[in-house]
Amino acid sequence: MLIAFNKPYGVLCQFTDRSAPPRPTLAGFGLPPGVYPAGRLDHDSEGLLLLTDDGALAHRLTDPRHKQPKTYWVQVEGEPGAAALQALRQGVALNDGPTRPADVRRIEPPELWPRDPPVRFRKTVPDAWLELVLREGRNRQVRRMTAAVGLPTLRLVRVAIGPHGLDGLQPGRWRKT
Incomplete structure (x- = not known):
């Protein structure tokens, strides 16, 4: 069985949380028993x-050897110039080594659900949206890559893994795929 789930902001990718106070987990969304996340957000x-x-x-x-592309829509702070985009395309040096090259392009702001809490808006600081496709999955990789080229991430939404996409699935909802 394969389930596509639109994970809301602030939810942990696990079924239990022992922290105090406990944070929202996957257990609160009525997922079928016996399933577990294939990867993390x-x-x-x-x-x-x-x-x-x-x-x-x-x-x-x-597994990175299977090179399933993961597609993200990323709202970044700042104006992405040609040099920053090219650096992302070539791979960025991070403290745990260089990343693989990424496919990246600037996109128009996508039609997304409101985020709670909303992203802080600042009139004096421009922002932009990128579509970033990775074929590896390190801890907080997208955020670290955009920060390395001077574009801190404001909002990060994964929209596809290989052939599997959100396809209109709303936050907190799931479907068998």
């Missing part, structure tokens, strides 16, 4: 999370 990221009860499928979806 940070607490402060939103969008597509795949869950499965099939360990081999989870491995194929998450």
Whole structure:
């Protein structure tokens, strides 16, 4: 079984949380029993999370050797210039080594659901949206890559993993795929 879930902002990619006070987890969304996340999304990221009860499928979806592209829409602070975009395309040097090259392009602000809490708006600081496609998955990689080229991430939404996309799925909702 494969489940596509639109993870809301502020939800942990696990079913339990032992912190005090406890934070929202996947347990609150009525997911079928026996499924677990194939990969992760940070607490402060939103969008597509795949869950499965099939360990081999989870491995194929998450192992970098299978190079499943992961597509993100990223709202960044600042104006992305040609040099910053080219650096992302070539791969960025991070403290844990260089990243693989990414596909990146500037996009118009996408039609998305409101985020709670909303992204802080500042009249004096421009922002822009990028579509970024990665074929690896390091901890907080998109945020670290955009910061490395001088474009801090304001909002991060994963919209696809390989052939699986959100396709209109609203936050907190899921479907079998």
